[in-house]
Amino acid sequence: MADGTLYLVDGSGYIFRAFHALPPMASLDGTPVNAVFGFTNMITKLLADAGSDRLAVIFDAARVNFRNDIYPDYKAHRPPAPEELVPQFALIREATRALNVPCIEMEGYEADDLIAAYAAAEIAEGGKVVIISSDKDLMQLVRPGVTMLDPMKNRHIAEPEVFEKFGVTPDKVVDVQALCGDSVDNVPGVPGIGPKTAAELINLYGSVENLLEHLGEIKQPKRRETLENNRELALISKQLVSLKADMPLPAPLTDFEKRMPDTAVLRPFLERMNFRSLVGKVDRGELGKTVGGRPGSAISAAGAPDLFPAAVEAPKVAAPAIAQTYELVTDLATLDKWIAAAMQAGVVAVDTETTGLDASAADLIGVSMSVAPGLACYIPLGHRSQGGLLAEAPPKQIAMQEAVDRLRPLLADEGVLKVGHNLKYDMVILARHDLTVAPYDDTLLMSYVLDGARNGHGMDELSDLHLGHKTITYEEVCGKGKTQISFAEVPLDRALAYAAEDADVTLRLHSLFKRRLIEEKQVQLYERTERPIVSVVALMEDTGIRVEPDVLRRLSHDFGTRAVEMEKKVHELAGRAFNLGSPKQLGELLFGELGIKHGGKTGKTDNYSTASDVLEPLAAEYPIVRAVLDWRQITKLKSTYTDALLTQINSRTGRVHTSFGLAGTSTGRFSSSDPNLQNIPTRTEEGRKIRSAFVAPEGSKIVSVDYSQIELRLLAEIADIAALKQAFADGIDIHALTASQVFGVPLDQMDKDTRRKAKAINFGIIYGMSAFGLAANINVSQSEASSFIKAYFERYPGIKAFMDARKEEARTFGYVETLFGRRCFVPGIADKNPARRNFAERQAINAPIQGTAADIMKRALGRMPQALAEAKLNAKLMVTVHDELLFEVPEAEIETTIAVARRVMEGAHDGKVSVPLVAEAGIGNSWAEAH
């Protein structure tokens, strides 16, 4: 059968070596690709080499395999792959497919095992094998007909080279390795026996087993004793290092005939990777061929039957209507087929269906997956029978646990990119089934990075907008209002149509957005700032924060009785009863009946304004106004906080789980809802009592770490104001400095009120203030405010230049950019209406500052879990409030946690900010104490 040498490439081994050996390189979008380049180059040479007739690349399918069953710590000390390497795992598989080379991997086996199996099969056929690898673990395979080739040094490895390395012939390599162990793979070996001694012993006794039988003959007493005491370890080690060649071959040897890559597939890939020399080769006809070699053929070579021959070519046809091939998965064989298809595709869109919108309370009902455009499946897992009392039998579906166990390796496979739309939600759901998702892309965040506030990012909207396809809506499937049913009650055919379509659309959007991110130079922002936070925030939401219901109940009661008293008092002072909660009635009473001079009317309804900034100046003179404001404060606290939070405590966890909005704001900030934990009171004494209900469990404390004046620091940086930058570098009180500059008061004679006004000016600058606004804020005349602003601009002329530049930027591009390249769209910047235009201009001034602060917080957040894990800390992230992170920390770890958190936060700008960023920490039993 064999008609020439078989080349087996150790893809997994190669990628690590190439990564460390080659200088950094980047693709068009900035993704590191040095290992991908080395790989592509090497395969290219093999394809050109007339001596190689058959070729396959073999990868590790997952980290955990049968060796972990024998010895749980196997490869346990492996550090996580470097950040620059991670994206290259998927790309190297993409490269293999683009090169039209069979790509082999198999769940539960390492690449080395598969190589051993194929080498054995080929030798049995009488053929010859060259293993492209320098991995010493593969040297045991060297024998007549099997050699190795070190791809980096271009050095052949045959029996003499193996003997040089191990001091034994290849057939005894496993015995030597078993004795001396391997610190890299965490193979224990026998303590105190190194490579030299091991070789000596094995050359004497032939094998580990024979050595153990003849321990009595060992002369050195110490050596004899350790061998005696570590018999088991030696035998286990031998099992660990012995390659397992007896699995069924995922693809027959005959599939490995060398084929030339299709230039229509290869060239775009090389272009994207920015491998110009190779593109040149293609163009000169030295690489690939333009006809035949259909791109999907690698899929069939990888072992599974060619599942969907038509669909693989579907994307080439630009049909406006979406062809849909959707399959319901109700048995394990079909599920396995789809999992295999996902593995081979290297990218799969995933979507979960649940009982509700609140991820912390919803249950999993089903999972949909899409592996190619138009090709998707739905796996029902928690569907119930229909028809209420006269229920039929529940529909046939795979048992939850079985499906979950099948999906686990796929979702965790580092070579398969999982794509979701709002994956944070799915991650929270899946986490409760012990499922982790990595690596991943999120089309919600891709869309957000690309289009910000220009459009919404719901899937229905995006499908219509970008694909011209109207999706089935949730309402169409489940109904709405009172008659709405749970997804668990949806008939399976309807569920399939809806759920599979969601996965399908997600995958299509993904390829579209991926291209746009590259073209619009937003890849860095997406990959470094946005994408990493998805799993972190999912974990935060899942963690939640403990809230003490008794504290809230006490406060609710207290606020309630006081509100009743205050309302009574207001009614007495008014001389009649009315609805105090109605601004309309209140305004008519105060400014109509009682004749108090009013501050102004509200915008649309032409009512008197009763807002607190209108009422506050009147409170000293009119007791009723004071009473109204007091009542307002107390009822606000009760209805919005103490009452509402009580209903939000999750009965399963006893904690409150907010939902963070990752793609809603115009500046890049998060939002928080259901409940909003970003506006828990802190400014007043009464309000702060609510924070005392947020507590840490016994043995832990709440730690709050927040950025000190980050927006002012970023203003100094972005507007490049030397004096302000210097002040921050020197640690000078920035508000006092502004006071001395604007009001001429020397720093050492600063009084509190002057400083307070200066602080308002500093904040006003960030918001693009007017003299009117400043005057209202610090209670001075408009002309005084005007002169303060004038003085400020004279002292810091760069500020004015910065503001003008941002307005100009917004007019030219329609958006302003943060330091990290986030685009904040500013609608209305060219509006004819000056009010709307002025508003847009203020947004243009504020957005780069607020947005850059948000970028920095996101980067800190994205790195925090790993930083904590590396320091072996158990602190849990719970909440982020724009410039603050809240942790729950075991008491013994508080100091170290604070040090790590501060280091990560202060360094999150990655050198992009020259002004020092400072993070400060507070500790307490409750959020009130920690803040």
Next chain:
DNA sequence: AACGTCACG
């Protein structure tokens, strides 16, 4: 659903 108000950074 829109509005006014008010809690936070």
Next chain:
DNA sequence: GACGTACGTGACGTTT
């Protein structure tokens, strides 16, 4: 000189 008056959020109660 017009226009309205400090940026970004979410939740509640009232009114339409």
